[in-house]
Amino acid sequence: MSYINMLNNTLTTLPKVMIITTSRAEFGVMYWLINSLQALPSIDCELLVTGNHLVPEQGYTIDEIKSEGVSVTESVEIMISGYGAPAKAKSSALGMMSFSDVFARRSPDLVMVMGDRYELLGIVSAAALMSIPVAHFSGGEITEGVVDDTVRHAITKMAQLHFVSNDEHRGRVIQLGEQPETVFNVGELGLENIRKYDTLTLSDLGESLNFHFRKPFILFTFHPVSIDQGLKGVEQLQVVLSALSKLTSTYEILMTYPNNDEGGEEFVSLIKSFHESHQTNVFVIASLGFKRYLSALKHCAFVMGNSSSGLIEAPSLSKPTVNIGNRQTGRTRGTNVIDVDVDEAAILEAVNKAGSIDFQKSLKSASNPYGDGFTVDRVIDVIGKISWPINCRKKFYNIGTK
Template sequence: MKKICVFTGTRAEYGLLYWLMKDIEVHPKLELQTLVSGSHCSPEFGLTFQRIVEDGFHIDEKVEMLLSSDSAVGVAKSMGLAVIGYSDSLNRLKPDLVVILGDRYEALALAQTAMIMKVPIAHISGGEVTEGAYDDSIRHAITKMSHLHFTSNDEYSNRVIQLGENPDRVYNFGSVGLEHLKRTELYDEAEFSQSIGFPIESDKFFLVTYHPVTLDSSETPEKAFEAILKALDSFPNYKVIITYPNADDGGRKIIPIIDAYTANNSERVFSIKSLGQKRYYSAISHCAAVIGNSSSGISEVPSFKKPTINIGSRQRGRVLADSIINCTPSMLSISEAIRKCLSHEFIKSLDVVLNPYGDGNTSADIIDVLVKSSVTDMKKFYDLPEFKS
């Protein structure tokens, strides 16, 4: 059996990988290995590795590497700790292939470790652009260390090829997270309210997730998030569910602001470190709008026929569905965007929105490639025809 090691370092990433992991686990020709790290192991961010266990997965390796720091220096040092831990884990697991999704610094640390240890990498969601975060550079760096590439649309496939990857190893299967639309049984309104212990009414609450912008110094996390909260106060008839930010530098500065806002508005506002994938997608299905700068607002929310208010520069450069409204991180701009998304005209337009990230039939296609592909040979740089001498 081919040993496939799936890496996850954050709650969001695990939510996207869930069905792919389930399918690898039951495939007769594949053996699932799990390597769990990053904020999954942090009490500050909810110890979300416990959710992985509750979902029935065995965690083969758990690497604690996240320093309790809110600085770039802390992130860089955490990456160093990660490399030390990952090298031991890969040496014990001896996988035939490592699956890495996205663009996180924990993932970069694993990619460079796997490259040195000659473990082939299958990379999911390469070729995308997020100009406001250093994740953008990380994503492209992981592409150059990977052997198989599973992208989410043709534009991203072309960009991976432009980076010098062989077209025969680049597959546009759509966003793996959209598997939840067809395969995850979501909570109805009453079930969801009971699951979080907070009463909600469908289409009468906002789902908010805002992450720090790591490249744009003009968009400071505290100032941007305060602008979001002031904008939300302009819509007192709507409740608010806020999830914690990720573990990027600057993220911890947002947490006390969330906690204080929740405490001062306990009848209207609910905050949580992590909803988990079922509750998160259920929240999307019932909310009036998703507000913030999470990638899920770009790639998954459009399929729910729900509006996304995309704030600031973090996701700048991604392919966008017509259901996404961009705005600056100012109270006035966010308020105007929310008013637009609540208008009868905009709500009606959501019925015909098409998601450029696929239709939720991704996992089986990826599995087929993992089973059939041989990636033991050395990589060669692929020159685009127009640049060949």
């Protein structure tokens, strides 16, 4: 069943598209899409801000959204204090309750969400139970080291439209039973930033951080891992920080806080202690914001840690990534990625490779498996062909299994 040109338009008002953002990273990725949809005269585009955007410990990044001149329709607090699994489950439940009221009051014709954050599980569940169509970005991806996989695939099954970043991911969404004509390979949204955004110079970046770079620097982010049979999360970070301590004579290190997955609070404590011992060569910040992060990505020697940015955005800037541990296991990667176990000697060896002139030269002509940075135009094209209202009824697509 196709949702494109499926019905005659029967709405008497402009179709209302509600974009929901829950985190700094996600908003940065969706920035140009939000701008474009809010400027589109054929729809009424609303932006709902929730999740970590409203948490002071995560930088209260709703202020960043407003500073970019983006129109915020409403903010919805759903986060329960804490980093553990119970807090995540309760936050998701509160999201379901709160957005049930939001959806009833605002009556969106389409809800747009991106990715796999656990907060979205309750929000999208509310939409599904209220027969509100959902468009999902970045389905079909795999991250075996975290529970995000489960959330991502669950959202896929509750969505009517799917915008994926490559043909491999499109195939996985179809494998989950989604109709092929509802799954669109548009490329990764975050690459639009690299193509369009005016980044800061290295000098301006340092001035904005009150940290003046004197040596090549490593852009470092290390998130907790929720599914791992090896070292516990804190033990993993201790190994990684030990390796970093051996690098401060050669590199400066720009570190951002982890997300608020289980173990995040302990991670922050360890990072603060590491910073206190290495203040001359290490700068720590809760959130760079997407403009400064993209600027840091452009100017860094290489990316290090276990953030998806090293796999998705870094290839477009020909930046090496030292990807540590199994958080990103299963995710598509380009030739810029050096995968390494949580082992100090192995990490240092990978760093030597990432910093080598020969390896960095080899990336100059490498392609990015996540697209070319023209994603928004493709999404707008699909949105323009929708016949409203969208039918929520879904038919399972059988690929021939017995």
